[in-house]
Amino acid sequence: MNQYEEFIKFEKKYNLFSVKTDDDIPVWQLFRYDIYNIVLGRESIDRKVSTYIKIWSFLFAIFSQVKFLIYRADYLYFSASKIVNGVCVELPYEKMKLALNDNAKCIYVETNFTSFPTYNRSARSFVPILKFISQFIRYLRKEDRLIVDRIFSHLQLSYPDIGFKKKYLYRILFLYRLEYKYYNILFKLKRIKKVFFTKNGMAYALISAARNNSIVTYEFQHGDIVFSDVSISYENINPENLLIPNFHLTYSSFWTKGVSTHSECVEIGFNANYNVSCDMNLDEKGFLLIVDLFDSERYVKLSISLSERYVNTTIYFKLHPRIVNDRKTFQNVFSSYKNIVVIGTEFTVLQLCNKINFVFGSYSTAMYEGYDEGCSLFIFKAEGDRDYVFPSTDNIVFYTGVDELYGHIDTCQNVKLDRVRTFFKRFDVEKLKYIISS
Secondary structure, three states: HHHHHHHHHHHHHOOOOOEEEOOOOOOOHHHHHHHHHHHHOOOOOOOOOOOOOHHHHHHHHHHHHHHHHHHHOOEEEOOOOOOEEEEEOOHHHHHHHHHOOOOOOEEEEEOOOOOOOOOEEEEEHHHHHHHHHHHHOOOOOOOOOOOHHHOOOOOHHOOOOOOHHHHHHEEEEEEEEHHHHHHHHHHEEEEEEEEEEEEOOOOOOHHHHHHHHOOOEEEEOOOOOOOOOOOOOOOOOOHHHOOOOOEEEEEOOHHOOOOOOOOEEEEEEEEEOOOOOOOOOOOOOEEEEEEOOHHHHHHHHHHHHHHHHHHOOOEEEEEEEEHEEEHHHHHOOOOOOOOOOEEEEOOOHHHHHOOOOEEEEOOHHHHHHHHHHHOEEEEEOOOOOOOOOOOOOOOOEEEEHHHHHHHHHHOOOOOOOOOOOOOOOOOOOHHHHHHOOO
16 A cells, blocks of 8 residues: 555545534645645645745735735736746736636736736735744634644544644644635625636635635646645545635646546646747757756756766756755756756746757656657656556656666667647637636
């Protein structure tokens, strides 16, 4: 039994999805993603946001609330944007704008702590302020504390070595209540008709407040969707016990096959309008390494090994968005290796895959992007990783050691393959228009 199966067994044993507050909040759903990642060792219980991010997010969020009073809006779009060439880019938002009629009024709300919104009629979410507050104030009603304490006792019994803390769980529930009040006031104040967001299934307070105000919610796909993704997959769970969007708008129908999201899933495609605008003079015969957020050290070692063996090949070390601030550190590590180039947010994975033939990585949506772009994929298979499903396994290699990898590289032809686009279909604006107007 793997860790995912053990986690599901733990949930069922204590019937955690039936645990609700007296005002019908499905408490376990709020905790589920964070707890699972702590169990896997991917997140720390004591994880903190840097003081720098707190301060300027705090100030900008306060200023942005004035915009909500000024702008008229029928629709709100809550973003989880990326930075490309120093510019905040949110492709789902650009899709949505194409599908709205000319008279529609929409406010773009940035939720990414590290991004300044660059779109017209944009504002900063108030949530950074609420998160800041929740670090110091965690007042919960006695009824809420009793429910959290019950879940905490189950975690202690099932995962005694992890050291869960009640205050960590208290903060999640307290923050949910703060966010709910904020969204509820905002929706009533602006008389919003529809809400769009990109949040990987975890916009619980947003969904709950929208539901309370009879507002239809649309979630754009943000990353991969698989049956073992606890943020979005709810197999054998009663949807009445869940906070889920009305519609889930996907890159392709592939992603939701066999996945119980309980939302209405609609394939609208992927608007990759910047995937060929890479100005950098890339070596198409180079090696692109997609750095794993949780295992960057292994990719440092792999890059050095490849650099030393393939001295005439450029190694592109693509940082995960959450570690781009460490770029100079990685550049210093590679300072004596002239054929290693560290790439931050100036280019996306799609842009790079569009130019480069050989792509290396672990389990990541990036590997599916590489597949659709005709790349040869060299995938490190770690214990407990999710399984890939590819229509064709030509030039797709799974390896566990560097020596094994060398053999595959030396025998694989460094060219683009002609594949049927499977995971990221072309964007269908007419379908999106129909869904929004229905």
